[in-house]
Amino acid sequence: MVVMMVLVPVITAVAVVMVVPMVVVMAVVVLVVVLMIMVMGVFAVSRAAPAVYTHISRTSIPGS
Known part of the structure; x- marks a missing residue:
């Protein structure tokens, strides 16, 4: 009985010590x-937005 009383907290402590870092990671x-x-999304949008704007302005404005 004493062995069980000692082992259970030790096992739980080891399990917690092993699980917590995994969860954190x-x-x-x-x-x-x-x-x-x-x-990446912001970068892609910031890269694509000017080209899209120029494309829209070129196609929508006649005579340009």
């Missing part, structure tokens, strides 16, 4: 991926 990875996607 997963959260960080997800955050980084989301940030990367957002940055």
Whole structure:
């Protein structure tokens, strides 16, 4: 009985110590991926927007 009383907290502590870093790493990875996607999206929009605007202005305005 004493062995069980000692082992259970130790096992739970080890499990928590192993799980917490994994959860933190997963959260960080997800955050980084989301940030990367957002940055790439903003970058792509900022790169594409001027070309789209010039294209629209060229095609919509007659005689230019």
